[in-house]
Amino acid sequence: MKNNQNPSTISLFKLLNAQLHLSNLLSLILFFVFGLCFGVILTPRLKTISFNLKFTQFSLSTTAAAAVTSDFVAPSQAALPPVELGLKSYLTPPELMHDMTDGELIWRASMVPKVGDYPFKRTPKVAFMFLTRGPVVLSPLWERFFKGYDGLFTIYVHSSDSSANVTVPEDSVFFGRRIPSKDVGWGKVNMIEAERRLLANALLDFSNQRFVLLSEACIPLFNFSTVYSYLINSKHNFVESYDQEGPVGRGRYSPKMGPVVDIEEWRKGSQWFEMDRDLAIQVIADKVYFSVFHDFCGGQCYADEHYLPTFVTKIFREMNANRTLTFVDWAKGGPHPTRYMGDDVTEEFLKKLRNDRSCEYNGKKDQICHLFARKFASHSLERLLRIAPKLMQFNL
Numbered sequence: 001m002k003n004n005q006n007p008s009t010i011s012l013f014k015l016l017n018a019q020l021h022l023s024n025l026l027s028l029i030l031f032f033v034f035g036l037c038f039g040v041i042l043t044p045r046l047k048t049i050s051f052n053l054k055f056t057q058f059s060l061s062t063t064a065a066a067a068v069t070s071d072f073v074a075p076s077q078a079a080l081p082p083v084e085l086g087l088k089s090y091l092t093p094p095e096l097m098h099d100m101t102d103g104e105l106i107w108r109a110s111m112v113p114k115v116g117d118y119p120f121k122r123t124p125k126v127a128f129m130f131l132t133r134g135p136v137v138l139s140p141l142w143e144r145f146f147k148g149y150d151g152l153f154t155i156y157v158h159s160s161d162s163s164a165n166v167t168v169p170e171d172s173v174f175f176g177r178r179i180p181s182k183d184v185g186w187g188k189v190n191m192i193e194a195e196r197r198l199l200a201n202a203l204l205d206f207s208n209q210r211f212v213l214l215s216e217a218c219i220p221l222f223n224f225s226t227v228y229s230y231l232i233n234s235k236h237n238f239v240e241s242y243d244q245e246g247p248v249g250r251g252r253y254s255p256k257m258g259p260v261v262d263i264e265e266w267r268k269g270s271q272w273f274e275m276d277r278d279l280a281i282q283v284i285a286d287k288v289y290f291s292v293f294h295d296f297c298g299g300q301c302y303a304d305e306h307y308l309p310t311f312v313t314k315i316f317r318e319m320n321a322n323r324t325l326t327f328v329d330w331a332k333g334g335p336h337p338t339r340y341m342g343d344d345v346t347e348e349f350l351k352k353l354r355n356d357r358s359c360e361y362n363g364k365k366d367q368i369c370h371l372f373a374r375k376f377a378s379h380s381l382e383r384l385l386r387i388a389p390k391l392m393q394f395n396l
């Protein structure tokens with residue numbers, strides 16, 4: 001039957017069908033274009049209407065101050081608390097037991113603000129840096145010394161013997177003050193590395209202004225208020241530096257150190273220094289002089305007695321008092337100074353150390369020459385505790 005259908009009727013039907021389709025399509029397109037135009041014209045107006053609606057609701061529900069904010073501030077944003085800019089967290093020194101390598105630590109600690117004034121209230125502190133083998137054996141005396149002066153000092157302990165586990169009670173000012181430490185050999189260059197490590201860790205606290213290096217055999221000779229004001233008000237650094245002829249002076253110089261260090265520039269001095277923040281940053285940042293000492297001042301050279309005196313005299317001589325504030329007695333000769341035992345500690349002896357001669361301070365004669373003294377054996381602690389706090393008028 002299908003094959004019998006007239007072909008002309010079929011084609012006419014097809015034509016009609018196609019025309020119908022075409023008009024359908026045209027009307028669809030027209031409708032779409034019209035809808036698009038309508039949408040384009042109307043959408044911004046609708047948005048404004050809805051925003052104004054929201055804004056009106058928002059200003060109604062908040063104070064007049066919030067209502068004057070720009071039309072473009074989304075209400076949800078304006079409701080958030082102000083962004084924490086982070087100066088407070090930037091000023092908070094990191095945990096002492098951090099995971100920085102020496103290189104990372106020194107890089108971070110050597111950052112200097114270009115702006116001289118601090119945009120916050122800064123109370124300068126004195127950093128007391130203890131370079132020890134094991135624990136700070138005279139710490140009970142220092143505890144008495146620091147008592148009542150929180151906020152004016154910080155303590156750092158580099159204890160080279162990491163196996164000697166320092167059990168410090170939680171209420172002690174020494175608790176948790178040990179920095180990541182490494183082995184130190186007597187008279188070796190790694191002693192200077194330990195000093196730089198102490199300085200760098202202490203520099204991370206922006207409030208530290210003065211830096212004192214002490215050993216476990218050091219004691220204070222005056223009370224905290226005297227020590228603090230002496231250090232904070234000083235115009236000079238205290239890095240002992242002198243030129244000495246003979247085998248234990250210029251004799252330790254090696255011509256290989258030239259031309260960075262000439263023999264005339266070679267200096268000697270006690271390793272126990274006291275310096276300000278500017279010099280401390282220069283010391284940790286130094287690579288030129290340190291690498292010369294590292295390479296050519298080993299063994300019998302004793303880098304710790306020559307590096308800082310030579311470096312500071314060559315570059316920062318005018319700011320240096322050229323003397324140390326830590327008393328030590330070399331009168332007996334030999335490689336080690338006199339060590340004071342329990343019986344040596346008397347009131348007369350300590351008085352003598354406090355008042356032995358007159359020194360210059362900020363360009364004027366002053367009674368105080370030394371703020372600290374060494375070397376005191378751990379046996380002397382008991383007598384020191386009995387005599388020193390009263391004699392030195394500690395804050396009791």
Ligand SMILES: *[C@@H]1O[C@H](CO)[C@@H](O)[C@H](O)[C@H]1NC(C)=O
Nearest residue numbers: 162163164165166167168176
């Ligand atoms: C050392 O002290 C720490 C806590 O300060 C403790 O966790 C650790 O077990 C101690 N190590 C030894 C060998 O006593």
Ligand SMILES: *[C@@H]1O[C@H](CO)[C@@H](O)[C@H](O)[C@H]1NC(C)=O
Nearest residue numbers: 222223225226392393394395
């Ligand atoms: C600290 O010692 C000095 C003497 O060196 C004394 O004049 C001063 O009163 C003492 N300070 C305190 C707070 O006891």
Ligand SMILES: *[C@@H]1O[C@H](CO)[C@@H](O)[C@H](O)[C@H]1NC(C)=O
Nearest residue numbers: 236313317318319320321322
């Ligand atoms: C310290 O010694 C250097 C020279 O070695 C000198 O220029 C400087 O003025 C001395 N400092 C003081 C305070 O006298």
